[in-house]
Amino acid sequence: MPKLLILALVAMSWSLRTWAEEPVVPLAELAKPGRVLMLRHTHAPGFSDPPDFVIGDCSTQRNLDASGRAQARQLGSRLRAIGLTQARVFSSQWCRALETALLLDLGPVQPLPALNSFFARPDDRESTLAALRAFLATLPGDGPAVILVTHQVVVNAFTEATPPAGGGSVFQVNGTGTPVWLGVIPVEAR
Secondary structure, three states, X not given: OOHHHHHHHHHHHHHOEOXXXXXXXXXXXXXXOOEEEEEEOOOOOOOOOOOOOOOOOHHHOOOOOHHHHHHHHHHHHHHHHOOOOOOEEEEOOOHHHHHHHHHHOOOOEEEOXXXXXXXXXXXXXXXXXXXXXXXXXXXXXXXXOEEEXXXXXXXXXXXXXXXXXXXXXXXXXXXXXXXXXXXXXXXOOO
């Protein structure tokens, strides 16, 4: 990775609030109608994806490790414990996000390209976010919980905070592409 890119990422991180500074929303908030959890995939060791990355070919991507799989299962258990047994679950097409979504075990998982990472593809940022905002605008305010499994850069674009692996932000849908941000969910230690 070029040194200039690394320096830019470090500089960018200085301007972001830390996750610990964000308001914490109890998980039970997700059981209310019209709530969205925008979740960063669980732990996948490494940084970015290899240059030969191919969507749909997990052997070319960073993937969850055992702790990431356990983290996803644990979060799913915590969500079921608050009564969230069925949710509309959408995921980025990246293997680590899809696996996180499946391991939550909260309902069928639908790939949604609007949740794909644009970290290594900055030219895709605006079109990806526009597609995600259009999707969010279609969600009913009285509907069941929606879980969106995505990547740090996507969550960050909506909250200006960098979520840890398995961290997420809760929103209240409002008929627009900019739902009301309520805060972050508490993250259990891996």
